[in-house]
Amino acid sequence: MTEMDRKGLSKMGARASDLPISWLMEKSLERPSIVSLAAGFTDNASLPVAFTREVVEQVLGNNLRGQKALQYGTTRGDDRLRSLISTQINSIDHETGATPISPAEIVITHGSQQFLYLFCEMMLDEGDVVIVEDPTYFVMLGLLENRGVEVRGVPINTQGVDIGALDQLLHSLKADGKISRLKFFYAVTYFQNPSGLTTPASNKLEVLDLLEKFESSAGHRLYYLEDAAYMHLGFMGHPMPTALSFEKHRGRIVFSSTFSKPYATGLRVGYGILPDDLVNPILFIKTNHDFGTSNFLQALMVTIIETGRYDQHLTVLRQRYADKCRMLDDAMRIHFPDWATWQVPDGGLYIWVQLPDHMDTSLNGAIFQAAFEKEVLYVPGGLCFARQPGAGDQNAHHRATLRLSYGGASEDAIRLGAQRLGDALKEFVPG
Amino acid sequence: MTEMDRKGLSKMGARASDLPISWLMEKSLERPSIVSLAAGFTDNASLPVAFTREVVEQVLGNNLRGQKALQYGTTRGDDRLRSLISTQINSIDHETGATPISPAEIVITHGSQQFLYLFCEMMLDEGDVVIVEDPTYFVMLGLLENRGVEVRGVPINTQGVDIGALDQLLHSLKADGKISRLKFFYAVTYFQNPSGLTTPASNKLEVLDLLEKFESSAGHRLYYLEDAAYMHLGFMGHPMPTALSFEKHRGRIVFSSTFSKPYATGLRVGYGILPDDLVNPILFIKTNHDFGTSNFLQALMVTIIETGRYDQHLTVLRQRYADKCRMLDDAMRIHFPDWATWQVPDGGLYIWVQLPDHMDTSLNGAIFQAAFEKEVLYVPGGLCFARQPGAGDQNAHHRATLRLSYGGASEDAIRLGAQRLGDALKEFVPG
Numbered sequence: 001m002t003e004m005d006r007k008g009l010s011k012m013g014a015r016a017s018d019l020p021i022s023w024l025m026e027k028s029l030e031r032p033s034i035v036s037l038a039a040g041f042t043d044n045a046s047l048p049v050a051f052t053r054e055v056v057e058q059v060l061g062n063n064l065r066g067q068k069a070l071q072y073g074t075t076r077g078d079d080r081l082r083s084l085i086s087t088q089i090n091s092i093d094h095e096t097g098a099t100p101i102s103p104a105e106i107v108i109t110h111g112s113q114q115f116l117y118l119f120c121e122m123m124l125d126e127g128d129v130v131i132v133e134d135p136t137y138f139v140m141l142g143l144l145e146n147r148g149v150e151v152r153g154v155p156i157n158t159q160g161v162d163i164g165a166l167d168q169l170l171h172s173l174k175a176d177g178k179i180s181r182l183k184f185f186y187a188v189t190y191f192q193n194p195s196g197l198t199t200p201a202s203n204k205l206e207v208l209d210l211l212e213k214f215e216s217s218a219g220h221r222l223y224y225l226e227d228a229a230y231m232h233l234g235f236m237g238h239p240m241p242t243a244l245s246f247e248k249h250r251g252r253i254v255f256s257s258t259f260s261k262p263y264a265t266g267l268r269v270g271y272g273i274l275p276d277d278l279v280n281p282i283l284f285i286k287t288n289h290d291f292g293t294s295n296f297l298q299a300l301m302v303t304i305i306e307t308g309r310y311d312q313h314l315t316v317l318r319q320r321y322a323d324k325c326r327m328l329d330d331a332m333r334i335h336f337p338d339w340a341t342w343q344v345p346d347g348g349l350y351i352w353v354q355l356p357d358h359m360d361t362s363l364n365g366a367i368f369q370a371a372f373e374k375e376v377l378y379v380p381g382g383l384c385f386a387r388q389p390g391a392g393d394q395n396a397h398h399r400a401t402l403r404l405s406y407g408g409a410s411e412d413a414i415r416l417g418a419q420r421l422g423d424a425l426k427e428f429v430p431g
Numbered sequence: 432m433t434e435m436d437r438k439g440l441s442k443m444g445a446r447a448s449d450l451p452i453s454w455l456m457e458k459s460l461e462r463p464s465i466v467s468l469a470a471g472f473t474d475n476a477s478l479p480v481a482f483t484r485e486v487v488e489q490v491l492g493n494n495l496r497g498q499k500a501l502q503y504g505t506t507r508g509d510d511r512l513r514s515l516i517s518t519q520i521n522s523i524d525h526e527t528g529a530t531p532i533s534p535a536e537i538v539i540t541h542g543s544q545q546f547l548y549l550f551c552e553m554m555l556d557e558g559d560v561v562i563v564e565d566p567t568y569f570v571m572l573g574l575l576e577n578r579g580v581e582v583r584g585v586p587i588n589t590q591g592v593d594i595g596a597l598d599q600l601l602h603s604l605k606a607d608g609k610i611s612r613l614k615f616f617y618a619v620t621y622f623q624n625p626s627g628l629t630t631p632a633s634n635k636l637e638v639l640d641l642l643e644k645f646e647s648s649a650g651h652r653l654y655y656l657e658d659a660a661y662m663h664l665g666f667m668g669h670p671m672p673t674a675l676s677f678e679k680h681r682g683r684i685v686f687s688s689t690f691s692k693p694y695a696t697g698l699r700v701g702y703g704i705l706p707d708d709l710v711n712p713i714l715f716i717k718t719n720h721d722f723g724t725s726n727f728l729q730a731l732m733v734t735i736i737e738t739g740r741y742d743q744h745l746t747v748l749r750q751r752y753a754d755k756c757r758m759l760d761d762a763m764r765i766h767f768p769d770w771a772t773w774q775v776p777d778g779g780l781y782i783w784v785q786l787p788d789h790m791d792t793s794l795n796g797a798i799f800q801a802a803f804e805k806e807v808l809y810v811p812g813g814l815c816f817a818r819q820p821g822a823g824d825q826n827a828h829h830r831a832t833l834r835l836s837y838g839g840a841s842e843d844a845i846r847l848g849a850q851r852l853g854d855a856l857k858e859f860v861p862g
């Protein structure tokens with residue numbers, strides 16, 4: 001190796017390699033004949049082009065208002081937008097009687113992904129421990145691994161997180177002297193990516209109670225990071241209460257959501273809600289990132305919400321995704337072999353499929369290859385699980401899952417994709 | 432301290448405290464009677480409201496084009512935008528005969544600040560060393576310090592970086608066994624924030640040659656990070672060649688610029704240009720941040736540039752800043768005591784003022800207090816220098832400087848601000 005080959009990267013830079021999601025996204029963008037049921041893109045046909053155009057007219061049609069939108073704002077984000085967000089959250093949690101959250105606890109970010117990133121930076125050093133759901137959002141897994149964090153998984157089911165398994169994991173972290181390195185538990189609580197599961201509010205409380213119990217051993221607060229990115233995408237409407245409704249735990253709850261998925265992914269506006277004493281440190285880090293999220297995009301979101309267009313669009317979008325979900329389910333019933341099983345979700349963008357345990361959906365496996373030859377992409381389920389130390393059989397079970405998305409694909413692509421994937425699966429014989 | 436007081440922050444989180452820039456920005460937003468010549472805001476009156484409105488009509492007026500703009504793009508950024516950027520850069524460097532840069536070397540970011548951040552993440556571990564100009568962009572200083580990086584400064588003047596001092600510093604890093612921790616040299620090369628100085632192209636080459644010489648001792652490449660944020664804001668038009676024009680050094684040059692300052696700070700679109708082998712690692716990190724910069728903002732920038740509006744706006748903006756700069760200079764000549772000296776820049780947003788050496792412009796000093804009482808804000812120059820180990824007298828010299836910005840202030844505010852600051856300064860007697 002010559003000296004010029006040596007890049008001098010940081011540990012993080014050296015760990016950087018292609019993310020599976022980027023690879024899948026580029027594959028599907030490159031080759032238009034491929035049907036991607038992999039990428040978490042949102043529905044194209046329903047994107048609110050007309051609404052956005054009208055709203056831009058309202059914002060830029062007035063010169064003073066336009067100038068304000070085109071100038072820098074503050075790092076924490078637009079006051080009016082933070083106020084509208086607090087109103088949204090408080091209306092979800094209203095019936096629980098919890099004290100409303102205040103705009104001062106809210107930080108606007110460039111999509112909720114940026115909030116997750118900032119929070120991880122604020123909390124995690126190399127060698128720290130984070131607990132996630134098994135399965136979980138695989139971009140978060142990659143982010144944590146890239147920071148040199150030890151990620152431990154706890155199984156989830158329709159009842160939420162397996163509390164017994166969580167308790168056992170916390171005890172074992174304590175026994176191993178690692179509990180002081182544990183920083184938070186991460187949960188995607190509504191129509192989870194990838195499983196489609198929603199966490200019952202009672203389960204959020206059980207997890208919070210358990211985290212509290214282990215704080216004296218940890219020597220610091222143990223946070224519950226609630227990722228509610230799909231909160232507004234329930235087919236039936238009003239979301240269940242958030243973790244923030246458990247007022248006595250407010251100091252250990254960090255909440256994240258976004259307008260990208262429910263409105264338009266091309267406008268990147270997300271947010272986080274944090275305990276008071278975490279707001280300034282995260283703003284400091286965000287200032288170093290970008291001085292605040294595009295003020296123009298924030299001004300648009302304010303007007304989109306204030307004029308009722310956000311809610312109107314949600315009504316359309318929920319129906320749209322409910323239809324697309326049913327369409328995918330119907331096509332899977334027709335084309336998939338009967339040894340593939342799945343549950344139809346109540347919202348979100350994903351159907352999670354379970355194959356018999358010995359089958360392997362990995363990127364380098366025969367099933368993915370067969371699907372790729374038939375020009376259809378999925379997300380291998382194995383990517384969505386924390387790499388448990390020495391859990392061979394469990395990993396085999398993980399590798400027999402896959403995630404399908406009906407979000408970005410057109411109606412035709414959904415039907416064609418399900419057919420192609422069904423045909424590919426039928427080439428394999430369960431044992 | 433009770434257990435609940437313990438936040439469990441990372442090292443970075445624990446180092447996080449209020450940035451001076453945030454404090455100054457919030458002060459000036461909170462109290463409208465204060466004239467801020469501190470913040471690096473851009474001119475409000477000339478913000479391209481009408482242009483942006485027209486361009487949104489073009490992008491969203493067509494449903495297919497609108498849908499594309501409102502959907503996710505790729506992490507590296509819009510192909511057409513990267514192609515337009517390569518054309519801009521290649522036209523600047525055209526006369527040098529260097530091989531054109533290609534769109535594949537370009538990554539689009541949420542303002543150029545995000546690019547600087549991503550590059551630092553990719554390159555720097557705690558304890559690494561970075562060399563900056565003295566003075567330098569103080570947000571970059573804060574970012575580096577927050578990562579636990581050792582920052583060393585080298586003086587600059589109208590000839591660029593003091594090459595003798597840089598050579599001496601490199602030798603001393605080598606003697607101290609620290610050269611292997613040195614990662615890059617950071618320069619703001621056009622109408623520098625804060626000094627207003629522009630680096631002659633020949634000086635860029637001298638620095639590059641020197642960095643190359645020390646690479647065998649370092650054991651890896653030593654990069655030249657050129658921050659060209661103000662490149663397009665020269666009062667006279669066409670910028671000098673960039674460092675990229677020195678083709679034999681291409682593998683050690685990282686270049687960063689933005690459309691935020693020259694077009695609209697409310698639209699956050701910046702970019703970086705990197706050696707081939709650094710593109711994938713930085714894209715990996717950016718995917719973890721946000722999956723790519725708002726596709727809508729990128730679609731707007733494409734149309735703004737393609738329709739010639741970007742260049743038209745620049746012509747207006749350059750004249751506008753030239754006028755405001757002259758206005759501030761004129762007012763300073765009238766109101767400032769004759770022991771305050773400054774050079775009028777040829778572009779950018781800043782005038783850098785030197786007071787007699789024993790005077791102290793610090794945030795907690797008497798001059799800042801006097802200015803604050805008269806309701807005018809400036810940036811204390813001391814914030815813009817690397818904290819040199821044991822350089823007492825030199826620091827005193829640094830503390831006798833201040834940065835004024837004519838960017839965001841109105842004409843009236845410029846005149847009033849200069850008068851107030853002149854009055855405040857006159858309360859002090861040089862020794």
